[in-house]
Amino acid sequence: RCTMYSREWDEEDEDDDFDYFVRCVEPRLRLFYDILEDRVPVGLVAEYRSLLENCSKCFQQFSQLRSSLSVDSDSELDNVSMVEGLKLYDQLETFKRKLRIIENPLLRYVLAYKGNSWQQNLQSRGLRSSGLKVVHVVTESCCTVLLQSLLSARLMPLCSTEDTEIQFHREPVSAVDACHQDDVVILLPGRYSVSSSIFIPDSITMEGFGFPDEIVIEKKTKGSTFVESTGADVRLSNIKFIQHDAIEGILCVRKGTLNMENCVLQCQTTGVIVQTSARLTMNVCDLYGSKGAGVEIYPGSVCSLVGNSIHHCRDGILIKDFANALDGMPAITLENNNIHNNEGYAVILVKPGDGEYQVLAERREEDRPGAESKGDIPSTDMSTSSSAPATPKSAETNSMEEDLASAVNRKWQFSRQISRNKEVSCSRPVQDLMEHQIFVSVQGNQFRRNGKGDFGTFFY
Incomplete structure (x- = not known):
């Protein structure tokens, strides 16, 4: 047993x-x-x-x-x-x-824990004591024409001083493991199969020399995260990542800043995760295939998504807006993204709230002018199998004992409501995302053919 x-x-x-x-x-x-x-x-x-x-x-x-x-x-x-x-x-x-x-599978998906406290805590190596910087070239083999092109386009500008050297690797994991702060990893065209996760604890640049479809990193073995970034300033560009069994995300920004541009993320399980206090800038990327959210954003994080395509996932973007005293609200920029053909919502917001708060939110959406007449904003009203009764509160009660008992009872009802509900209510999608304080800028986005609508709120 x-x-x-x-x-x-x-x-x-x-x-x-x-x-x-x-x-x-x-x-x-x-x-x-x-x-x-x-x-x-x-x-x-x-x-x-x-x-x-x-x-x-x-x-x-x-x-x-x-x-x-x-x-x-x-x-x-x-x-x-x-x-x-x-x-x-x-x-x-x-x-x-x-x-x-x-x-609960649904609540585990939207409310689950913040990460692996058990995972190895890789410390930043910092600069080399010698002051030397290294350009790591990753390739199994290459022709002379490609090598000449690499030399003139990238290596000569990067290695113009005597304090820079070039090292060659056959696969990307060993190249990243050998990196110190300010190193550069250049991947030549090829398909690289890796058996372990890629951990990036230092501020490095990792770029593909060519188009993303020509530089492919594929992880087939089971594990947690495919790529995990904790560096203060990490840059990824022109790479295609293919995930198979990394159950905790194709890419996880646990802390620090990750700037990603012109990358393709082919997920099989879950997508990009931006943890509390981390920063993600994702520009002109293509993300698809996630069985969870394409991008999962935690409280206290900063996320800028510009010009991306997020499609064929369970939800496009999942935002966890349940900040406590230590975590602030996330700050999110959404501009010129194309979020389409997702099973659920293009953008879904997870918020704490009791039944009364939820009903008020839904009534507010019903009272919006033209809310029912908008053909492109579908109405979604998921029923619940049962719900806990609201706790009556007397205005005349000032007893400390009764207040304590009432607080305990409310928490008891809350936990029972979570366990009993077969389905969880979502508010109707709203048209103006800027009503929510978590959004810094929202403009030029296209939300099309998402199963449940453009925007929804998940109350738990």
């Missing part, structure tokens, strides 16, 4: 009034088989196991404390224990809510 699936049945599930198998066992079994088939990032599996262990310990502490309380006692010790019990209960509900998010 898998250690992880001690969660097939939890003691805290037994008093629930919802169907046990549908609510508890079914999503956990789906997650179990997703993990067996390598459809869940390894880091997320580790996070799930850690949450499960902490949840189990918290429930045991809560159960012991609850059994030690006397019903008829008004002693000061029992009052302290009750306060401690409320804290443990609140903590337990937090753990359970996080577990349910990971167990």
Whole structure:
């Protein structure tokens, strides 16, 4: 029996009034088989196991404390224990809510974790102590005409000083691994198959010498991220990336800045991920084939998308706008992009919100002049199988105990609503994206033939 699936049945599930198998066992079994088939990032599996262990310990502490309380006692010790019990209960509900998010495929897609804390933390190598800069040329073989062209067009300008040398590599991973700050990697035309991820911790330039379709980097083996960038100023251009089983993204900008131009990204699983505090500038690129979002943008990031084509993905752009006290809102520029033929929305915004907030948002869209008459803005109204009742709030209640209990109850209802809903409501697509503060500039974009519309909001 898998250690992880001690969660097939939890003691805290037994008093629930919802169907046990549908609510508890079914999503956990789906997650179990997703993990067996390598459809869940390894880091997320580790996070799930850690949450499960902490949840189990918290429930045991809560159960012991609850059994030690006397019903008829008004002693000061029992009052302290009750306060401690409320804290443990609140903590337990937090753990359970996080577990349910990971167990639910839809919520895992839009709300999942921020990255691999387990992954090797590659430090920037910085400049070489000798001050030497290196141009890394990647090719398996080349003709003299191509070499002469490379020499005159790129190598002579880059190697005009004595502090620069040229090194040759047969594949791109070894070239990037040998890089220090300000190095340049030039890939000559060819198809390069790599078996490991490409990690870029330094500020380097990686460019293809030719058209993107002539310089192809293909990753066929299973793993997490295909290309991961943490450098302060990384530049990619004129390269085609083909992803097969990198379940955490074809390209992930974890921190620093990545400038990408004239690249082709052929995804099979997930697309480009821009993590909190990272910056992505993506110009004149072609991205397609993602089973998730083409571009996934986290709170606190800065993302500029200009002149790109994003198509045949689940959603074009997924924006996670649920900033906390530490993360600000994302800042996004969308100009002259062609986002088309995606299964869901061209752009979808993930926001926190209860049922009341969601209804108000939908009513506001209904009240927009001509909202129903616009033929090019389809109406989408996904139903939910059930929803938690709203918690009544009395204006006359000032008791601290009642406020604490009310807060705990609201969180409890929120976590139950997540687990019960078979489908999650999205607001109707809106025409003017600039109504949202996260957008710095939106102009000249074309949204065509997207399955659910131009723009939607996912309330959770």
